[in-house]
Structure formats: structure tokens, C-alpha cells
Amino acid sequence: MKNIFVVSDIHGHYDQFVQVLSFWDKKDTLVILGDLIDRGPQSLQVIQKVLALKDEFGDQVIVCLGNHEDMFIDYLNFPDIKQDRFFKNGGLDTIRNFQAQLPNDFMTVNPVMQVEMIKEKYAREISMITTSKIFVIIGNVLFTHAGFDSNFETIDNTSAEDFLWIRKHYLTQNRTPYINVFGHTPVHLIHDSSDVWVSEDAKYIGIDGGCYMTGQLNALHISEAGEILNIYKSVIDPPNN
Known part of the structure; x- marks a missing residue:
């Protein structure tokens, strides 16, 4: 029986990520449900930590694409028309984090040149993001960033x-064969708590603690049969931004 350790919506909060990883049993599969980046101070460090884990553990570490990575990819592909949207949704925090390892004139050049600099400097990081999975099924569990x-x-x-x-897919009965573990929607919008939310029929499990607002990053330990084995959280003082 395979067990899975799941984290979602890190949003550049490296310290919380490292804390919850301390609970991960390295024999288990690690699944990260997207939104590694944006809004937090250390998106680059989060990405590079995940890269290091993938280098060490290979296919045992699975990364799903989040909507913030989706906006980042749009920005890389169409910088002239997608930069504003990306920056307004927390991407500017990511780019400022990247900037430390980019040329001094980075912020003064046009968006197309900025993207070329990013692609050249962060080719491995971008490759990991662009090759992330849209969803993952392990046993009886469907892992998604937002839902289905x-x-x-x-x-x-x-x-x-x-x-x-x-959004709000969990308001409709899950008639698939799978238990859906998802992030994207901060769970305090579902049940007035930042702790992991489980629907009454246990067919939906929401794990996004809203870390960039609350300081809480949740992690779920679940079997491939869908049995919740443990729930962990890292709580650091909420950010000021």
C-alpha cells in the first residue's frame, strides 16, 4: 500500500514549507499541488528546494501545476500582454525574488528582454514548472490544484x-470513483478554519491553509485507498503584506 504526503499553495513561504517537510516520511510519495510561487518572499527558494528533492528522490516527488504557475507560463510566452496580469496577482513578488540573480538593469528593460533574461538564468526552474502535471491519480485518490x-x-x-x-466544485456531490484532494481555495472560505477540511462523505479534502494570508501551511498524509493517516501544519506569524 502506497502512502502519500501532500502539500499545496506554498506561495513562496519557504520556512513553512521546510517545517512541514520535516514530517514527511521519505518512503512515501511527495505530491505538491501547485502554487509554489507568488505573493510570498521566497518563491525561487521554494522552486529550488523542490528541484533538489526531485534530484534526490526522482519520480517519488510529483509536482502539479497551479493557477499561479499557469499565469507565470503565460507571462513567459506572452510578456507584452500578460505581464500586468501576472504582476498584479503576486507575480511581481516572484520576479523581485528572481531579480537578485539577474543583471542590474533587469527592471529597466522591456518585458520581452526581461523574459529572455529569466529563461536564460532559470532554465531548470522553468522546465520543472512547465512539465508539471495537470492532475495525478494514485489509487483511489485524485490530486488536483483546484478541483474538477x-x-x-x-x-x-x-x-x-x-x-x-x-471554484466551488466541492458544493456538488463527487460522483467519480475518486476522493479529491485539492488546494487553490483557502479552506477558511469553506469552514471558517485554516485547518484541513473534509466533506461529510469524505469525497473531498481541501488542504489550502491560505499560507500567504494566515501563515499556516497544511500537509496531509493519506493512503492510496484514501484513508487520512495524519494531518500536519506549520504556523508562522501571518505576513504583513
Whole structure:
């Protein structure tokens, strides 16, 4: 029986990430459900930590794409028209974090040149992001960043955009064979707490502690059968931003 350790929505909060990783049993699969970046102070360090883990543990470490990585990819592909959207949604914090290892004139050049500098300096980091999975199924558990289109009994009807961006899918009964573990929606919007939320029928599990607002990063230890084995959290004083 395979067990999985799951983290989501780190948003550049490296210290919380390292704290919850201390609970990870290295025999278990590590799944990160996206939004490694933006809004927090150390997005680059989070990405590089995940890269180091993938170098050490290989396919035992699985990264899913989040909607913030999706915006980052859009920015890299279309900097002239996507920069404002990315920057306004926390991407400017990420770029400022990247800037420490970029040329001094980085912030003064046009967006196209900025992106070329980023691509040249951070090729491995970008490759990891762009090759991240849209969703992962392990045993009876469907791992997604945001969720899936719960109007259907199968995930085959869910678009890539919905896996990354959907909201309130958990308000509709999950008729798929899978338990859905998801991030994206801070759980205090679901049950007035930053702790992991489990639906009454246990077919939905929300784990986003809203770390960039609350300082709380949650981690879930779950079996491939969908049994919750443990829940962990790292709580650091909420950020001032």
C-alpha cells in the first residue's frame, strides 16, 4: 500500500514549507499541488528546494501545476500582454525574488528582454514548472490544484483550465470513483478554519491553509485507498503584506 504526503499553495513561504517537510516520511510519495510561487518572499527558494528533492528522490516527488504557475507560463510566452496580469496577482513578488540573480538593469528593460533574461538564468526552474502535471491519480485518490468539473461522473470532461482554476466544485456531490484532494481555495472560505477540511462523505479534502494570508501551511498524509493517516501544519506569524 502506497502512502502519500501532500502539500499545496506554498506561495513562496519557504520556512513553512521546510517545517512541514520535516514530517514527511521519505518512503512515501511527495505530491505538491501547485502554487509554489507568488505573493510570498521566497518563491525561487521554494522552486529550488523542490528541484533538489526531485534530484534526490526522482519520480517519488510529483509536482502539479497551479493557477499561479499557469499565469507565470503565460507571462513567459506572452510578456507584452500578460505581464500586468501576472504582476498584479503576486507575480511581481516572484520576479523581485528572481531579480537578485539577474543583471542590474533587469527592471529597466522591456518585458520581452526581461523574459529572455529569466529563461536564460532559470532554465531548470522553468522546465520543472512547465512539465508539471495537470492532475495525478494514485489509487483511489485524485490530486488536483483546484478541483474538477463535478457536474460529471468522470474527470474526462474536465478541461485543463478547470483543473487549475475551478471554484466551488466541492458544493456538488463527487460522483467519480475518486476522493479529491485539492488546494487553490483557502479552506477558511469553506469552514471558517485554516485547518484541513473534509466533506461529510469524505469525497473531498481541501488542504489550502491560505499560507500567504494566515501563515499556516497544511500537509496531509493519506493512503492510496484514501484513508487520512495524519494531518500536519506549520504556523508562522501571518505576513504583513
